[in-house]
Amino acid sequence: MNAVWTLFRSNVRTKKLQNGLTTLLILLSALMLSTSVIVISNTQNLFTDMHNKTNGSHQILTLERGLHDPKQFKQWWDEQQGVTASELMPYRNLSGIIHQGKEINKTLYMMDTPKLPFKVDKLVWAQGEERSTPEAGTVWIPTSLSYSNGINVGDKVSFKTGQGIFELKVAGVVVDIPYGAPFTTNARIWMNSQDYEKQFQSMQGKDMYMMGLRFADYDANTQYWKLFEQKFGTPNLESKDSFESIFSFYLIMNKMIGFVMIFLGVVMLLVALFTIGFTISDAILANYRTIGILKSCGLSSAGIIATYMSQYALLSIVGIIPGLTSSHFLSKIIVESSLSSLKTSRSNLAMQGNVMAIVVGISVFLLVILCVLIYANKARSVQPVQAIRYGMSEMDNSKRTRRLSTDGTHQLGFDRFPVMLTIGFRNVLKNVKSSLLMLVLTTITSAVLVFGFVLLYSIIAIPKTASLWGYDNSNIAVTIFNESAFSHNQFEKDMRSDPRIKNFGWYKYISGVIASEKSEDSGTADAPSMNVYISVAGGSYDQAGFSVFKGTNPQHKNEIAIGVNISKKLNKDIGDVMEVYINGKKHSLMVTGIYQSIANMSYSARITADVISGENFGNSNDEVCFVNLHDSTQSDQVVREINEQYKEALSAVTQKTLIDSVFTEAVGMLILPMSIMDLIFIVVTCIIIYSTCRINIRKESKTYGIYKSIGMTANRIRMSVAMGIAALSVIGAIIGICAGIYILPIILEQILADYGIVKLPLVMHWGGILPIAFISIVSAVFGSWLSTRVIAKTAPRILVIE
Structure with missing residues (x-):
């Protein structure tokens, strides 16, 4: 037991840098995982508590x-x-x-x-x-x-x-x-x-x-609404907002942030476990002879394993406790930002979820101990005689001898490269495990950076992709606020006579009900009637910029386009017929298109004005006129002129103004957590590569001493190592760009599907993506450059002796 205690203290005392970096990795893993869990649980709990406190409604009915x-x-x-x-x-x-x-x-x-x-x-x-x-x-x-x-x-x-x-x-x-x-x-x-x-x-x-x-x-x-239908002979023909739609937009941002943080926290933990495993494996190989001597002196394999177990148990406790503590404050910042509308000057939001955070901390601790047990178990295979004689197993010694007897460099063609490149590539190829770790790190970091940038830029650039979010893509929206002072005919005459106007059309929004349907499967309940928001077009949906991702927008009297959630819930596709109540009248309409829309969570539909007989567009304050220009850059000028000319009757705004009023808040909520996650991964990449390179340099100290003794300067050696890491990180960055653009958005789409977005509309700005991805390369090279300072500070003779 004294021997185990002595070795434990020695490992903790002599490997301060390595232990510190491992502790930091565990801390960050615990921080991200516990923060995400607290954010998600508190979002739901805080809303539920306030909803119960106010005796909140489950459904809001409007009789319009x-x-x-x-x-x-x-x-x-x-x-x-x-x-x-x-x-x-x-x-x-x-x-x-x-x-x-x-x-x-x-x-x-x-x-x-x-x-x-x-x-x-x-x-x-x-x-x-x-x-x-x-x-x-x-x-x-x-x-x-x-x-x-x-x-x-x-x-x-x-x-x-x-x-x-x-x-x-x-x-x-x-x-x-x-x-x-x-x-x-x-x-x-x-x-x-x-x-x-x-x-x-x-x-x-x-x-x-x-x-x-x-x-x-x-x-x-639903049972009450069936009774309602029996009593009045029709479903509820007016608007109805459900509890799910009320609750969903309180949850959406924190659910996005929390889900991304869980995914990245798991990745961070896997990196930490891989790093711990790599460090233990390297330590066993580096101290192979010492372990053999200890075993020959009577120290058991269990005692050696206990040394590593106790070391990393201590590091885990030191890392997890501040990680859990910090997560409470970070999650509070995120939750208060996204749920500020529930906060009052009389009381702050009461954070919960400490029990969940403790469970996360215990889980991280157990995973670290399990990882240590698996890798430290390799010490059992150390044979004292072989370890003392060869400093490795006899099999590994035979492989090393065969490798040294062959001219591997000539086979790989390294003699054709400059000396500095050869040294850099040799460092990467010789240390396969550490190179793989660095490749994974730079891939993950660049993926996280690129994904965060693309997501934020896509939200900022929503005016370019408004139609893919379910909005119109017109240049100007005009609404009437004083019907008595408005002349419909004069307004349309002015629009047609203005050479800057490309087209315009009137649209309105009404409530409708999709009638209940009998289930074809006897074991499945009948689909209940569904209240939906219906857009009615007096003009062309295509001209106004409304898009569908399947089929076409309605163009005739018997046609309808539906949101993706209606399509999924009622199992309706292109060509199917739906029974819809509009203004109290029942219509049979054929589905011509399916679209996605975050507004109303895609529980909405589109029809033409021909479906509703007797509608006179352009004379009501519940209508909007979408206007398109030949030159969209003139939108602000045209808006000013319309507002000046019709200041007593209507209000005109640009599409960008309307979109910004909705999504600027989303950008503000995303910037802080995404920035924190990006910064964490940049720092982790730098410190892990620094630590890994230090381990490799220690193993190759004699080789670098020889390089210096034959006249190669320390800076050239350092640049050689950095060039090898740079080449590796470039490969990782390229893979990371693909992952950040094509893989991580798919994960986010699984969340947004419930909100009516099945295909995330991304805007690729390569002028920003490439520099952002380049940061991971800079971080990797900077970490490797710092790690090679020992080469510059140490004399060649000492390096050779070591």
Whole structure:
């Protein structure tokens, strides 16, 4: 036991650098894995806790088109046992809010606020004084609108209506669960009843109504809707937002970040285990004779193995504990950034998941011990006599003798290369295991760097790929906010007479219901009716830039294109016929195309205006006109002119402005975690290559001493080693670029498929990809260059003696 203890202390004391690097690898592995687990678990837990705290709705129903009687609708749900229905809340739609002269593009639900407390979707105060209703002249706004646009209590905000612009003061900022998720394009504005009546009583149109439902057992909600259909003779013909869609966009960013971190954390752990295995194998070979002597003196193989086990157990504990501690703070930064809309000034987000982090730490510890046991077990094969005589096994000695007796260099043709290249290539080819480790490292690092860059750049460049995300690809979007001051005929005449305008078309969005269908399989339940968002085109979908990845957009009266999630859920493909309720009428439509869309998670569809008889496009504020130009660079100028000419009737914005308002937040959330992961891999690559090269230099010290003694300068030797590592890392970078572009996105697509994106729209910017991948080469070469400083500092005679 004393011998084991003495060897343990010697290994810890004499190999400080190597032990420090191993500890750092274990720390980083534990950090990334535990951070990802904490991020994912907290995202779900924090949302669930807030949802339960507010008695949050499982479904939000909106009665917009008068297809159901609101009072009868409300009465029926109040009569149902096991369901809590909210108040029937009147509202009107407006487009955009103005704060400090800047117009924020969001769809606003201007609510006639009932008295608090609400039975469902209780509001949680983030800022301001809590009251039963807003005071006259004030409004309450959601945290999602406040935090992302810098609107605080006391600020004044303005709204456009058909009669002009009215201004109200922000008296409260509230957590509004159904409309508070990241990337939401909607917001509920809670108004005083007198203000609501004053501003909207003379406005064209009628009040619409909103109601939330909370089920005692959410899984039973389909049974209630079947009863509803039996009672009223039709499915719910108005809009219905489900719990899944409410929850999904709270989770999407952290799910992406967490999944990527888990994948990279596992890769990091595998690298750490491979490095530990390589280090132990090298240590056994380097100390083969010493081990043989120890065994001849009576030390058992189990004692030698115990030496390595105790050493790496200590290093694991030293690395895992700070890794788990750091993960708590890193995950808190990520979660608070992505779930800021659930945070209030009265309370911070309470982080959980410490138990999961401890489980991760124990798992990492056990894997390290198992790896050490497997590789250290090689010490059992050391035969004392052979070790003392040869310094290796007799078989290895025979192989070495045969290798030295042949002119391997001539066979490989190294005599044709310059001396420096030959030395560099020899260093790489002779140390196969360490070279393989360095190749894997540079491949992984370049893959991570390239993937992170491509993902961020693709989100930044979404205006170029908007149609592949389910949006239009037009240059300008025009919305009407004052129907009485708008002349449809004059507007279209102006558009046609402007030589800069290529084409334009009117589009609108309505709710529809895909009718329930009988299952062909007797063992499978019938598919329930499904509420979907339907886009109606008064023009051409293709002209507006809407794309499909299978089939074509609808062009005729009996055609429909559907989102990928509808296609998967109902098992519908091109050529199939669907029964769809639109405005209360049943239509049989043939599927002509399938598209992906992150908006509404691809639970949406597209039809032409011919499907809906009697529709008159271009005269309603729930419509949008998409305009394309011959020269897209003139978009800003045309928008300014349209807004100036029709300032009392409509609002025009460029497509880039609309897209940026949604995805700028996503870029901000991704930058921090992706940057941290990239930096970690760069540093790890550098330090592992530094450590590996130091081991190789120690083994080859006599050879380098001979090089110096015959007149080769230290810098030339160092450059030779660096050139070999550079050549190896270039190969790794090339493989890594392919992996970062073609393999890692496939993994991410598995997550985004639930959100309606089955093929991630990537934008390849090679001017950025190549320099980013080059960083892994620089990191590898820098690590190897640092490791060869010992050659410059040591005299040739000492190197030869060693």
